[in-house]
Amino acid sequence: MRLVQVTVPSGKLETVRAALDDEGVDFVITEETSDRQYAAIAYIPLPTNAVEPVLERLREAGVDESTYTVILDAQTVVSRDFEKIEERYAEAEDTDRIAQAELVATALDLVPPLRAYLVMTVVSAVIATAGLLLDSPAVVVGSMVIAPLIGPAMTASVGTVVVDEEMFTRGVKLQVVGLLLSVASAAVFAWFVRTVNLVPPITDVTAIPEVRERLAPDFLSLVVAIGAGVAGSLSMTTGVSSALVGVMIAVALIPPAATVGIGIAWGRPMVSLGSGVLVLVNLLSINLAALVVLRYSGYRPTQWFRLNEARGATVRRVAVLVVAIVVLSGFLGGVTYDSFQSAQTEDRIRAAAADTLAATAEARLLDVEVRRSNDVLFRTTESVVVTVGTDGGTAPSLAGPLDAAIENATGHPVDTEVRYVQVERA
Helix, strand or coil: CEEEEEEEECCCHHHHHHHHHHHCCCCEEEECCCCCCEEEEEEEEECHHHHHHHHHHHHHCCCCCCCCEEEEECCCCCCHHHHHHHHHHHCCCCCCCCCHHHHHHHHHHCCCCHHHHHHHHHHHHHHHHHHHHCCCHHHHHHHHHCCCCHHHHHHHHHHHHCCCHHHHHHHHHHHHHHHHHHHHHHHHHHHHHHHHCCCCCCCCHHHCHHHHCCCCCCCHHHHHHHHHHHHHHHHHHCCCCCHHHHHHHHHHHHHHHHHHHHHHHCCCHHHHHHHHHHHHHHHHHHHHHHHHHHHHCCCCCCCHHHHHHHHHHHHHHHHHHHHHHHHHHHHHHHHHHHHHHHHHHHHHHHHHHHHHHHCCCCEEEEEEEEEECCCCCCCCEEEEEEEEEECCCCCCCCHHHHHHHHHHHHCCCCEEEEEEEECCCC
16 A cells, blocks of 8 residues: 655646546645645555556646655555545556556665675675685575675666666666676685685685586576566565565576686686676576566556657667577577486496396496586596495406496496495395
């Protein structure tokens, strides 16, 4: 529920009263005595989704942006007449949809002051870098809570649908600055950590599971980013708190941005490349999803002559985002295909080892460990460790047959290691 307060210009009082009567809403009008060319103040309690049509009717009556219109969140309205108004507007679609003026204000409120935005971005990136190097999911999640990235993404999308170029430009600039600052902060901090040995020497950062997660993004990464964009825009249009949604958006951006910085600090271009593609895909997908949802929700410029301009701007920006995502998706497709091929190869290796041991009564297969190269893309099988259980007698020599079967399954030479474990059966 909302309480709308509108200052009524002199000479417009009867027109405003008639407009509100025609709209069928309750209101109270009090005389204005400040001698500022206002005749009265109208107080109008409304359901959330009724604010926009009522404001549109008031604009037609001559109450434009030169007057003051204040929209307050009303906790409770006790009135039988208001219950009837709620029932009438409950039949309409989007019962929780907030007014466009409230949407713009919400988007702007999500962006902190510039200094706070920069400091929080740096702190978030540094904490994320520490969590990645320590392989601590809890620390990485903590870094996402303070990341202020939801505001710029939502601001750019809202600026597009309402044709506010200043708002759109500000959102885009803050997103670019935020991500560049995140990468730079992560790189500097990771270099410092490596130089002064704040953590045990790490020769291969790709061996850290939390880092490895961000190196080879597949098409499922798009699902996370698009879901974050949809959730962010819906949280604004319904007036729901955006705090948790902001964490979800930070999940898609801050850890991979920190991974880019780690790759720079360790001199691993492929690490920075893989995580950099993930950052860009997530950023573009969030903006695309938010823009589409806001446009579909029906938000338009208040001036009718700017409707075509808004439609054209939205179509152009959606097209640019889609083309960029499609281009970057080539990398995602390569990773997805590589993962599929790796899984198939691993299945063939396990089947080959099982078939080889099936004819050996003195041993049985316990485990097969497949070790692949640390490349970001097109990882190859380098070695296989086969664990075999025996009953304590003379262990058969299985390295040769297993190596031949595994190399036949992979199609290239592989180092095969066989480990024998004595198994006692009751």
